[in-house]
Amino acid sequence: MTKMKNESNLKVTFCKRKSGLFKKFSELITLCGAEILLLVFSPTKRVFSYGHPSVDEIVGPLFGYPVRRVEKLMEVEEQHGKKINHDKKVGQDQRWWERSNKEMSYQQLEHLKMSLLNLNAIVTQKMLEFSNP
Template sequence: MARKSKGRQKVEMVKMNNESNLQVTFSKRRDGLFKKASELSTLCGAEIAIIVFSPGQKVFSFGHPCVQTVLERFVSGNPPQAASGTMKLIEAHRNTSVRELNMQLTQ
C-alpha cells in the first residue's frame, strides 16, 4: 500500500513572508519553548527567565521562580538571598545535616 503523505518534512529555517503564518508559528513555538523551560525548571531545579518579543512587538515572559528574581541575580552576579521558602528549606536541611555530622564526630 502506498503512502498518501510524505510524512513529517524538515522545515527550512528562513523568515516567513506570510504574516498570518508567522503569527501562528510564533505562538506555537513560544508555547513549546515555555513548556520546555518549565519542564527543565521542574526536573532540574534550574532558575530560568525567558523574554520574547513577538513580531507584533508584544512582550512575553516566563520565569521560575520569577523573571525579576532571575534577572536581578544575572545582572548583579550574586547568588540569591535565602528569602524564598525553598532556599530556607534547603538551608535548614543542610544545617541539620552538618549538626548531625558534628555530633557523630564528637562521640
C-alpha cells in the same frame, strides 16, 4: 529554513512555537531545578517573559532593582489566584493554568491574560529603567 512571508502564518507559528518553548523550559525547571529567565520578543514587538522562581527574583539581583514594589503586585496576583482556587468546584484540577486553553473556563482565561499582561508591563518597565539609567 527561512522566515515566513505570510503575516498570518507567521503569527500563528510564533504563538505555537512560543508555547512549546515555555513548556520545554517548564520541563527543564521540573527535571533539573534550574533557575530560568526567558524573554521572547514577538514579530509585533510584544515582550513575553517566563521566569522561575520568578522574573523579579532573577532580574532584580542582576540589575540591583528593589524587588519590594513588584512583590506587592505579585502578592495581589497570588491573592487573586487563591480566590479563584477557592471558588473552584471540589475535585477540579488545581493546576488549571497548565491545561490547554480549550479546557479553561472564561474566568480562568481572563485571569491568565491579566497575569501575563501585568508581568509583561513589569518586564517592559524594568527594561526601560535599565536602558534609561
